[in-house]
Amino acid sequence: MKVAIIGQGYVGLTISAFAGEFFQVIGFDNNQRIVDQLDSGISHIEGVESSVLQKWIRAGRYKATTSGSDIADVDLVVIAVPTPLSKDRKPDLTYIDAACKTIGENVKKPVLVINESTSFPGTLRNYIKPAIEKYSKTPVEHLYAISPERVDPGRGDYNQKNTPRLFAGLTAEASERTRNFYSRFCDELVEVSSPEVAEAAKLFENTFRQVNIALVNEFAQISNALGISVYETLDAANTKPYGFMKFTPSAGVGGHCIPVDPTYLAAVAEEHGAPATFIRRANDVNLEMSKYVVDRVQADNGGSLQGKSVLVVGVAYKPNVADVRETAAELVIEHLRDRGAVVSWHDDVVGSWRSENSVPLSGADIAIVVTKHDSVDESAIVASAPYVFDTTGKIKGVKGL
Numbered sequence: 235m236k237v238a239i240i241g242q243g244y245v246g247l248t249i250s251a252f253a254g255e256f257f258q259v260i261g262f263d264n265n266q267r268i269v270d271q272l273d274s275g276i277s278h279i280e281g282v283e284s285s286v287l288q289k290w291i292r293a294g295r296y297k298a299t300t301s302g303s304d305i306a307d308v309d310l311v312v313i314a315v316p317t318p319l320s321k322d323r324k325p326d327l328t329y330i331d332a333a334c335k336t337i338g339e340n341v342k343k344p345v346l347v348i349n350e351s352t353s354f355p356g357t358l359r360n361y362i363k364p365a366i367e368k369y370s371k372t373p374v375e376h377l378y379a380i381s382p383e384r385v386d387p388g389r390g391d392y393n394q395k396n397t398p399r400l401f402a403g404l405t406a407e408a409s410e411r412t413r414n415f416y417s418r419f420c421d422e423l424v425e426v427s428s429p430e431v432a433e434a435a436k437l438f439e440n441t442f443r444q445v446n447i448a449l450v451n452e453f454a455q456i457s458n459a460l461g462i463s464v465y466e467t468l469d470a471a472n473t474k475p476y477g478f479m480k481f482t483p484s485a486g487v488g489g490h491c492i493p494v495d496p497t498y499l500a501a502v503a504e505e506h507g508a509p510a511t512f513i514r515r516a517n518d519v520n521l522e523m524s525k526y527v528v529d530r531v532q533a534d535n536g537g538s539l540q541g542k543s544v545l546v547v548g549v550a551y552k553p554n555v556a557d558v559r560e561t562a563a564e565l566v567i568e569h570l571r572d573r574g575a576v577v578s579w580h581d582d583v584v585g586s587w588r589s590e591n592s593v594p595l596s597g598a599d600i601a602i603v604v605t606k607h608d609s610v611d612e613s614a615i616v617a618s619a620p621y622v623f624d625t626t627g628k629i630k631g632v633k634g635l
């Protein structure tokens with residue numbers, strides 16, 4: 235079976251690497267640089283080994299391409315393109331639309347189209363299917379299904395194989411063929427009664443995390459006001475064996491999912507006249523954490539950051555990945571610069587970002603730890619500035635949340 239995977243990023247390349255063992259995979263991406271790199275056997279995604287790609291390339295089971303004609307004769311298409319927020323923080327389906335155009339204009343025979351991109355309930359039925367039909371020059375009756383992706387890049391314990399996968403087709407045949415596809419490389423498949431349930435479940439999973447992170451971020455502020463340790467309090471609460479799940483405070487939330495997916499849910503809720511006040515407020519609390527952190531640092535440093543050299547340690551949105559999408563470091567740096575601080579950052583996993591490069595871990599007046607990669611030495615962080623503020627709770631003996 236020949237499978238096209240549209241989008242060769244975190245999700246699409248991860249699926250390609252697993253699917254390559256069983257199918258002939260065409261990795262379609264509109265970024266020529268990424269495609270050239272992949273075709274030379276170099277992975278740009280943590281968790282996807284270059285050696286695996288090279289194995290599939292040698293076996294003739296993987297090819298990356300920017301050319302739509304290469305997907306003309308496939309049997310199955312997976313959509314794995316970004317679903318970000320627009321400038322006015324509304325769901326932005328332009329990448330999905332472009333993927334539908336590629337499929338509609340190039341796939342000539344009936345295939346199964348599976349969407350893995352995260353979006354609001356109704357996207358498969360009311361958006362993807364009509365869009366592909368609109369772009370198809372000759373009418374083709376494709377099958378459609380959704381299987382929301384749950385991959386957590388950089389994670390060691392859960393992967394494509396052992397993470398249960400939700401799915402639902404628009405028809406029984408679509409469901410059946412979706413099950414057959416994923417069952418080759420996924421241990422547990424969970425079929426739900428409609429694509430809308432699968433789409434909503436994905437959004438709710440990440441909304442659950444977003445509101446709990448906001449709650450603990452608010453609690454960090456309450457603990458500080460009360461003069462008690464938020465970490466000790468959370469550890470104490472966590473001794474309860476049921477009805478409690480520990481989340482930890484931070485400078486905010488980042489990545490493609492937690493800051494974005496709840497807004498997709500809120501947008502579709504409000505469109506249908508349902509309230510999403512809790513979700514909206516949680517988002518705001520998380521966004522406001524960066525200001526709270528900078529306020530605390532400023533208060534500890536004589537009430538002014540004007541002219542002080544501040545080193546932000548860790549700009550990736552989470553440890554051990556180079557992903558900077560929606561990173562809390564961005565807002566922290568913005569607040570610091572607004573207050574006249576001279577800001578640089580250290581993150582050798584990211585290397586370069588926004589036309590700036592990672593600087594050595596030393597010589598600052600103030601260091602603020604936003605993300606702590608395993609490769610970064612704790613004592614080097616402590617020695618990097620006379621005042622260190624740690625938002626991760628991992629570094630002993632310094633100021634923190």
Ligand SMILES: NC(=O)c1ccc[n+]([C@@H]2O[C@H](COP(=O)([O-])OP(=O)(O)OC[C@H]3O[C@@H](n4cnc5c(N)ncnc54)[C@H](O)[C@@H]3O)[C@@H](O)[C@H]2O)c1
Pocket residue numbers: 240241242243244245246262263264265268314315316317329332333336350351352353383384385386387490491
């Ligand atoms: N990254 C995660 O951990 C994660 C987890 C679960 C779900 N998701 C969801 O999966 C989807 C993809 O996310 P990602 O993290 O893989 O994004 P990504 O940015 O890592 O990769 C997307 C890829 O799609 C390519 N692309 C964009 N438009 C295209 C088009 N029209 N045709 C072909 N290629 C195109 C880009 O060049 C890029 O390589 C999103 O909806 C995201 O919310 C991501």
